[in-house]
Amino acid sequence: MTITPVPDTTLRVTGLQAEHHPHPFGITTPCPRLSWRTETGLPAWQQRAYQIQQFNAAGELVGDTGRIESSESVVRPWPFEPLQSREHCRVQVQVWGNAGPLSGFSEPLVIETGLLQAQDWSARFITPAWEEDLTKPQPGPLLRREFTLQGAVRRARLYITALGVYDVHLNGQAVTTDVLTPGWTSYRTRLRYQTYDVTALLHDGPNAIGALLGDGWYRGRLGFGGGKRNLYGQRLALLAQLELEYEDGRTERVVSDEQWRASTGPVLAADLYDGETYDARLEQPGWTEPNFDDRSWRPVCILSEDFARLTGPEGPPVRRTERLEPKAIFASPSGRTLVDFGQNVVGWLRITVQGEAGHTVTLRHAEVLEHGELGTRPLRFAAATDHYTLKGEGVETWEPRFTFHGFRYVQVDGWPGELRLEDLQAVVVHSDLQRTGWFECSDPLINQLHQNVVWGMRGNFLDVPTDCPQRDERLGWTGDIQVFAPTASFLYDVSGFLSSWLKDLAADQLDDGAVPAVIPNVLDAPLPAAAWGDAATVVPWALYQRYGDATVLEQQFTSMKAWVEYIHRRTGPSLLWTQDFQFGDWLDPAAPPTNPAGGRTQPGVVATAYFARSAELVAHAAAVLGRTDDATQYRQLAQDIRAAFAAEYVTANGRIISDSSTAYALALQFALLESEDQRASAGQRLRALVREGGYHISTGFVGTPLICDALCSVGEHDAAYRLLTQTECPSWLYPVTMGATTIWERWDSMLPDGRINPGEMTSFNHYALGAVADWLHRTVAGLAPAEPGYRQLEFHPVPGGGLTSACARHLTPYGLTESAWDLQDGTFTLRAVVPPNTTARVTLPNGDVHQVASGTHAWTVPHRTAGVGEPVTLDSDFDTLTRHPELYRQVLETVQAHSADHLDSFRASLQSSLAGASLQRAVWGIPHREALLQKLERLITGQLA
CATH class of the missing domain: 2.60.420.10 (Maltose phosphorylase, domain 3)
Incomplete structure (x- = not known):
């Protein structure tokens, strides 16, 4: 009997969200656009129409679009009256398709706005009324207020932010699991506030609210070389507005004002770079509960601040997302107690300890070991050390609030008694982004590489896209996210996260259009440079391509144009950006450890190529937005820059000045070559350079994200794969063979002998060089968007x-x-x-x-795999020989044993792109050549017998 499967004809609307928020609570968008997905087993299903209904807080139907004929389901315009401050409603969607039944309505999406106007705030920023030593971290201030409820509460909302970072409690209970709020923005122009439903935390009679403040990014130390403090302000402050709606319809507000009281507590110091010092003996039990005696507490005072800069979050908050158990506890050669968590993470430790009052436990964090000891040199001026002083009242559990560390290893000093694995946990902390992308293949080393990319992104997407999470830096370097945005938008939903950061970029952009190298900008010198400042154009375009939302182009278009016009003024009529500071192809492996900008590619080549690319992206964005004049203008500008580039840097037969892999990758990927013959010649030269380099990486921050795509664009897929699968340094897989669990900043951040790179600047958690994951997704697995979104x-x-x-x-x-x-x-x-x-x-x-x-x-x-099964002889070339990696390794060992002084010249000759390069010809010039050839002949014959 034959059973015919019954097709799944169910149709469901899922994933309903507003303005990219799956939980749009406290949003500050009056007309939030709606998106949804459909799930059905019907093949070739296409949406034909949709209907949206709106219900008010009482559950009454207040809006109905009826059937709207449209196939669109992403960021659809809000079809109802604009929402007002504090408005609470529910929306639901149903759809019609080209086949099958009408769907049912989706699960309702609850939408609630925050405070949309500056005049909605009656609270004021309050700060302790005492003097502080602003040259160093100060004890974290405690702020509290008691109030009494006048009846049963139907709804309570807390609107809150801080100058600094805050931790807020109501009646002894944590209000939220968010940490390091309100996060880091360009504070002078944009300060986020949060909205929390605290109805369940209130009770009849007396209540109390309390908040602990920390320096965070606002006035904590920021920047390298020792950094600076108080960059945004000198006073920490709290803004809190608790709005109560009683069952009988009455409303009341409890706001931050002069009625609050201030004190200090157990947090003696907290700095993002240096760590947190906590003395549990100074805790004040019950200070966030009612009926606490705060008569010894001191007054607060009011700060005058601009409420117009307040805005709701666009992306998810920073949260604890995972806890890891330690893998091992062991003693270092010097006798220090070290703990290995097996994974380089970002966050902090949670400890469970018991001991005498006044005893201090010290926790020092680092990413690697060197000579068996904690490798702290890469931290530079960051102490990355937490101190916990016990109160001596039995078992104590503690974790810091206002710092974070990048670490795999922790040195524990002063632990009372025996330290056990179960006494410690690593708390993983980052922006709580939704995972959206996955990759795996048959090669475990490549799988680990991809995992390292994911972990590197998790650690560095902590409210802003930082360069690294461990040393005295942790800044929003524009160059890193410029190259990584496509990878990031595949792995996680970064639509809100990056659109918010882009608003900070526009806010901190200089009046002449220059884009600082870090956003938010905290450096003395803005360092506007190619491939870094181009984040202004590249990141919005990447978001549009991946999410199909043109609003990000609309919001950033002025910024995009201003950056291109800034470069245009710098180049003048030549259109060649050959002056000004440039990072160039940063961290080209040929650059010396002390000069990471000293790579093989001339800075002017990089800068002019990116000038053309950004002009082209502005033209594309203008076309999407219907700005035809701008589209025409910048399309012509891009063409003119390409012509200038070709005239200055490209020969008639396609050779490019610098003659580097990065130069050819830029020219191929940014369409800088004027003829197909030039393109073909450039492709051949790129392949030759890659081969001559032994299929080792020869590119830095600029060339690395482009090199595999550039090779594939000219049909050299084999070369791209050889780069990918190389395990010798420099390569993507070399760090994997060295035990890396995140992406390194340098190709050789750790040397083969286990020593840390001698350069002052090295990190073991930098995601930029992991941009190759985008090629893994699009080419290796073969999945890419053919249209935006x-x-x-x-x-x-x-x-x-x-x-x-x-x-x-x-x-x-x-x-x-x-x-x-x-x-x-x-x-x-x-x-x-x-x-x-x-x-x-x-x-x-x-x-x-x-x-x-x-x-x-x-x-x-x-499908036949090219080259597989091709026999090896003395006439075989480098490519054929390296398809047998074990044999190739033994060939190198044989040559080295025969004449170590000639090993490098042998490899260079074998890897040469000259016609006739072969194993036999590569041994020319080596003493006793015939004897060596006989050894190699026996080796080959024995291996392939």
Whole structure:
């Protein structure tokens, strides 16, 4: 009997959100745009229409669009009256499709606005009325206020922020699990506030609210070389407005004002770089509860602040997202007690300890060991040390509030008694972004590389996209996020996170359009430079491509234009950006440890290439926004810059000045070559350079994100895979072989002998060089957007590198998609999942192209792996030999044993791109050549017998 499967005809609307918020509570957008996904088993399903209903706080239907004929389901305009401050409503959506039944209504989405106008605030910023020593961290102030409820409360909302960071409690209970709030913005122009539902924390009669403040980014030490304090202000302050709505309709406000009282407590010092010092003997039990005796507490005073800069969050808050148990406790050679958590993380320790009152435990954090001891030199001026003094009342559990560290290892000093694994936990802390992308393949080293990218992003996406999380820096370097934005937007939903940061970029942009190298800007010199300042154009465009929301282009367009016009003024009529400070191809592995900008590629090549790219992106953005005059102007400017670049830097046959991999990658990826012949020649030269380098990385921050795509664009997929799978230094996989669990700042942050790179600047958690993950997603697994927001998908896997399988999954704005391929016995199989309401273009390795609708599809085609099985002889070239890595290793050992002085010249000759380069010719010039050839002949014959 044959059973015919019954198709799944169910249709559900899921993932309803407002302004990219899955939980739009306390938002400050009066007309929040709505997005939703659909789930159905119906193949080729397309939305034909939708309907949205709105209900007020009482559950009454107050808005109904009726049926709207549209296939759009992402960031649809708010169809009802603009929301007012404090307004609470629910919306739900149903859809019609081209087939199957009408869906039911979605689960209601609760939307509540915060305070939309400055005049909605009756609270004031309050600060302790005492003098402080502003040259060093001060004890964290405690602020409190008691109040009495006048009846049963129906609803209570706390609107709160701080100058500094805060931790707030109500009646002894934590108001939120958010940490390090309100986060870091360009405080002078944008200060976020948070909204919390505190109804359940109130009770009849007396109540109390209390907040502890810390320096955070506001007045804590920021910057390298010792940094500076008090960059945004000298006084910490709290703004809190608790609004009560009683069951009988009455309302009341409890606000921060002169009625509050201030004191200090157990936090003696808290600094983001240096750590937290906490004396539990100074705790004041019950200070956030009613009926606490605060007569010894001191008054507060009012600060005059601009309420117009207050805004609600656009992205998720920073939270504790995971706890890790330690892997080992051991003694260092000097006798120090060290703890290994097995993973480089960002956050802090949670300790459980018991001992005498007054005894202090010290926790010092670092990412690596050197010679068996804690490797603290890369921390530079960051102490990264927490101190906890016991109160001596039994078992005590503690974790810091107002600091964070980048660490895998912790040195524990002063632990009373025996330190056990169960006494410690690493608390992982970062912005609580939704995971949206996954990748895996048949090579465990590449899988670990991808995991390192994910962990590096988690640690550095802590309210702003930082460069590193451990040393005296932790700044929002624009160059890092410029190259990493496509990878970030695949792995996590960063739509709100990065759109908020871009507003800070626009706010801190100088009047002449220059973009500082770090955002928020806290450096004395803004350092506007190519590939860094270009974050102003590249990041908005990346967000538009990945999320399909043109609003980010609208919001940033003035900033985008201003940056390009700044460069235009700097170049003048030549259109060549050859002056000013430039980072160049930062951290090119050829650059000396003391000069990371001293790479192989001329700074003017990098700068002018990015000038062309940014002008082109402004033209693209203008076209999307319907600004036809701007589109025409900047399209022409981009063409003129390309012509200037070609005239200055490119020969007639496609050679590019600097003759570096980065120069050719820029020219190929940014369309800087005027003819197909030049492009072909440049592609051949790029492949030759990569081969001559032994398929080691020869690019820095600028070239690395482009190199694999540049090679693939000229058909050199094999070379790209050889770069990817290289394990010798410098390479992506070298750190993996050294035990890395995050992406390093330098290719050789740790040397093969276990020593830390001697340069002053090295970090073991920098995500920029992990931008290769975007190529893993798009080319190795073969999953990319063909239209903005993945409305059409591109499936185009390119197998190689000896991989037998690869898979990428991504939660698009329309639903989950997947590209999974498998290669066995000469047969290639691809499985492609296309979300409802989208289409896809599929390109198979044999060149077949298919246009498909939503659903799950599979194809099987013959596929031969190039070069596999090719025998090795003395006439074999480098590429053939390295397809047998174990044999190649033994060849090198044989040459070294024969004549160590000639090993480098042997490798250079073998890797040469000159015609006829072979194993036999590579030994020319080595003494006793014939004897060496006989050894190699025996080795090859024995290996391949």
